[in-house]
Amino acid sequence: MELYYAFSVLIVLASFFSYLNHRFIKLPSAIGIMLMAILVSIIIRAAGNRIFPELSEDLLGLITAVDFTEVLMGAMLNFLLFAGAIHVKFSDLREHRMPVIMFSTISVIISTFLVGGILFYVVPLFGLPVPFLYCLLFGALISPTDPIAVLGILRKANVPKSLETKIAGESLFNDGVAVVLFAVILQLTRSTVEISLASISWLLAKEALGGLLLGGLLGFGASRAMRKIDDYIVSVLITLSVVMGGYLIAHAAHISGPLTMVAAGLIIGNYGKRTAMSTVTKDYLNKFWELVDEILNAILFLFIGFELLLIPDLTTHWFIGLTAILIVLLARLISIWFPSLLLPLKSRFTRGTLIMLVWGGLRGGVSIALVLSMDTGPYKELLLEITYFVVVFSIFCQGLTVGRVARKVL
Numbered sequence: 001m002e003l004y005y006a007f008s009v010l011i012v013l014a015s016f017f018s019y020l021n022h023r024f025i026k027l028p029s030a031i032g033i034m035l036m037a038i039l040v041s042i043i044i045r046a047a048g049n050r051i052f053p054e055l056s057e058d059l060l061g062l063i064t065a066v067d068f069t070e071v072l073m074g075a076m077l078n079f080l081l082f083a084g085a086i087h088v089k090f091s092d093l094r095e096h097r098m099p100v101i102m103f104s105t106i107s108v109i110i111s112t113f114l115v116g117g118i119l120f121y122v123v124p125l126f127g128l129p130v131p132f133l134y135c136l137l138f139g140a141l142i143s144p145t146d147p148i149a150v151l152g153i154l155r156k157a158n159v160p161k162s163l164e165t166k167i168a169g170e171s172l173f174n175d176g177v178a179v180v181l182f183a184v185i186l187q188l189t190r191s192t193v194e195i196s197l198a199s200i201s202w203l204l205a206k207e208a209l210g211g212l213l214l215g216g217l218l219g220f221g222a223s224r225a226m227r228k229i230d231d232y233i234v235s236v237l238i239t240l241s242v243v244m245g246g247y248l249i250a251h252a253a254h255i256s257g258p259l260t261m262v263a264a265g266l267i268i269g270n271y272g273k274r275t276a277m278s279t280v281t282k283d284y285l286n287k288f289w290e291l292v293d294e295i296l297n298a299i300l301f302l303f304i305g306f307e308l309l310l311i312p313d314l315t316t317h318w319f320i321g322l323t324a325i326l327i328v329l330l331a332r333l334i335s336i337w338f339p340s341l342l343l344p345l346k347s348r349f350t351r352g353t354l355i356m357l358v359w360g361g362l363r364g365g366v367s368i369a370l371v372l373s374m375d376t377g378p379y380k381e382l383l384l385e386i387t388y389f390v391v392v393f394s395i396f397c398q399g400l401t402v403g404r405v406a407r408k409v410l
Contacts, residue, residue: 006066007299013037014298028153029294030301031399037305038392044309063306069373072303072365076296077148077175078247078261082239083293084151085172085265087286092165093266098343100169103357107170107335108143108177114331115139119324126320134379137185141371141383142328142390143335144178146364147171148300149395153362157403160410163353167360175366176208176256182370190375211256215263218246222264223272232284235277239268239285300365304391307368311385320382321389328390333358352409360402363394 014033021032048056093100116136123130150171154164184200222242226235242264250257273282308314314321336357340349371387374380 006062009062010299010302014295014302017302018298028399030149030153030297031395033298034301034305034395037302038308041306041308059306060309063309066303068303068307069369072300072369073257073373074247074251076300077366077369078243078257079292080148080151080296080300081172081175081258081261082243082265083289083296084147084168085262086239086269086289088165088168088172088266088269090266090270092161093169096162096165096169099166099340100173102339102343103166103170103336104173105177106339108174109181110338111143111328111331111335112136112139112178112181114334115142115327118327118331122323122327123320126323128317128320128382130379130382131189133185133189134383137182137189137374138324138371138383138386139331140178140182140185141367142324142363142387143181143331144174144363144366145171145361146366147175148297148366149362149364149399150360153399153402154360157360157406159356159360159402159406163356163360163406163410167357171361172262173259175258176211177204178366179256179258179370180204180207186374206254207256208259210253211250211259212263214246214250214253214255215260215265216267218242218260219264219267219272222268223276226272226281227276230278230281232281235281235285236288239289242268301395304365304368304395307372307388310372311388312381314385314388317382317385318389321386324386325390325393328363329358332361336361355409356402356406359398359405362398362402363391365391367391 017033017036018029020036021027021029025032025035027035044056044059113136116132116139119138120130120132120135123135145167147168151168154168159167180200180203184203219242222238225238229235243261246260246264247257250260273285277285333354337354340354343349367387368384368391371380371384374383
């Protein structure tokens, strides 16, 4: 009952903020909701105990009671990734497969070590030394571009289709690599057990390849099942079972749930739509998942805004947070530029394209969920604070200007 109560309150707040944004503020829906949630959080932290103490306490208790990491990584992310992947065409991905593969693997690894290494040497300048492993942990959690933020904002930014495919494709696939890196580094911070290259490679292969294989099996199986019928209600139920049941299988098998959802969504969105669905079923399925995507996006960005209430004091390390923004952008530039030199299509990577790949690589809820999953310790609050700085800057500054930047540099 408590979980139902919590989500009831969040749905009411999301709908209210969405209405206010659509009626008056007129920002992109997710960003407008997040902005209002942040403003409410600031008001509560500044004067809530004096003006409306009971309401402030109830809201803080509500946000604290919800396990953001479990809700996002264990539930919402699967729906959102499937909803995003089901609209991506194989033909577009095939054309840009090499950039997507390299940016979602090599670029994430390069960025992780660049961010961690630079932060390790910069933070002591502010009188606050942080162990290298924790700097590397921050690099792993902040390096992946967030598919939820990217897909939601790119659709309305009017960037060229080829560029949208590169950024969206990268964001769909890079979570698997980043989560494995984060898990390995987090394990190193917890013990002195040495993790070998072989064990890391096996873990990465099991997570990534296992997730893609399971997603492929689920996607083909669901498509074959839908081919035997012509009922849009049953077809929608089958796709829901793929997402929810697929996550349970992935979780039990210890393989990547996000990659499972991406693979299943791509196959159903291409092979399934082409061979198993009538025009009516296809239309209903598209509209259903678009609606799910919009509703969950609203709740997610509301969550991100209210996560400000969980940070003890944003003013303590604001200078490190601002520095981290510059470090992450620099690492993003290098991690995109260097692999692009290895691509046979490198001639297409003009200066404007590189700028857009850097500026369009948004961070979001995945980074916050990962940092919140850390054990309570001396560096968790610092990493949570600087992660929040980077995410808020990314969504507001980069998200709101990506269309304008595209018009200037492309």
